Amino acid sequence: MLALEPLIAPPEYEFYEGDEAEEMLEKALGRFFVLYALCRVEYEGRAKSELDWGLRILISKPDGTLLIHERDKHKPRNWQPPGCKLYLLRKGRWPVLMSVRRRPHEVIRVVLEKVLALLIINQVAREELALEKTEADLVSKVVREPSLIEEGLEVIDVEHPTPVGTIDLLARDGKGRLVVCEFKRSVAGLDAVSQLRRYVEQMAEAHGREKVRGILVAPAITSTAMRYLAKLGLEYKRLT
């Protein structure tokens, strides 16, 4: 058997099973590890699924995250979020990795027939990611330069709370009317219009509908959303 750190992995015609596999996995528990194994997966919680025997990649992080990847796609076929607890147990001659989530109660069981590779990792980066081009970026751009929306606009508040949600940006126009702005960083759809409408009607209750305008600010808008927007007397302002 090869050295345990940082890696345990036999060539492809070799594999570990039963006791030997369990012994390897014991050393991996609580660490960051990548496992390549022939396994069966059962998930039960908010939903429920079952994967038959197959070769899969399993990633376990010390924070409780568990990811089970198959051949295709971005999303893991099954997973468990951070905060879960990982246990190693036995079902007959097979080692079983069981990940448990408390609330909501969810369990994943990975029954391991053959372990083909186990990579135990000692150190992994953890970094703050400063993402650019977000919706918040778009809002602050307008806060600094309200005329991007329209001349004479004056910002009153951002992240303005109401009983039906939070208004991205609240302003007053040249004629003294309240202006509710909802921002989208990408194509705005029906949901965005509905959101804007909720806020506008909320503000209209105190100030009167004629004293409140609603503007959807986005780089683009779907045609159905545009139609719905117009029908509700709301406005669209293109901004990238």
Add this chain to the structure above:
Amino acid sequence: MLALEPLIAPPEYEFYEGDEAEEMLEKALGRFFVLYALCRVEYEGRAKSELDWGLRILISKPDGTLLIHERDKHKPRNWQPPGCKLYLLRKGRWPVLMSVRRRPHEVIRVVLEKVLALLIINQVAREELALEKTEADLVSKVVREPSLIEEGLEVIDVEHPTPVGTIDLLARDGKGRLVVCEFKRSVAGLDAVSQLRRYVEQMAEAHGREKVRGILVAPAITSTAMRYLAKLGLEYKRLT
């Protein structure tokens, strides 16, 4: 150097860089592989981010998926969806993995200083996942047994298209009124109420508001959503 298949991985105090690393990676291109490396990551596309030098886990799938994981969390820190193309190039003495997406145009560059482990995988499962307990399950339950919502209810249509979206289930009640049902598999929030309202008002245009009811069907509802729902004259039916 160890055998290339299915695994290339030095013990932790060993690593590969420059030409040697490039040579290894060349063999991995187009295959399913897991890479543990000291790297820098640049992403630019719909958004933009930059990760400084750090030890990370990188997964590349033959379908073009690229995942870059750090120590914590379920979601990859950076990624590229299926359909992207992966290239291996050189930047000074460093090998660079570049993943390119066409539409929208997005690029990830992974500059590799040290390769600590490379696991090349020959075969991975690909399975149809039949997920249970979905929203569709809830709808078909009601289709089979409409009295779960209310006695005397008659189903007219499911997935009923309108200009403002698709109604989950359309029915008629004992008094001949139209009933628009919007289903949620989990806690219903403000967005769900807005959705239901869109559909109800759409149907009301043809039949008159007094001839149309709207019912939000979900296992639970937030208090703010409940308040908003009541205000709009819509109904809530708890169903698990």
Add this chain to the structure above:
DNA sequence: CGTGCCAGGTGCCTT
């Protein structure tokens, strides 16, 4: 391909 919308969404932040 655009558009709507569900998802075991996840993650972040505020009450």
Add this chain to the structure above:
DNA sequence: AAGGCACTTGGCACG
């Protein structure tokens, strides 16, 4: 903990 909401949301189905 509950709730609102953005997200490089991803993924799918349908016009």
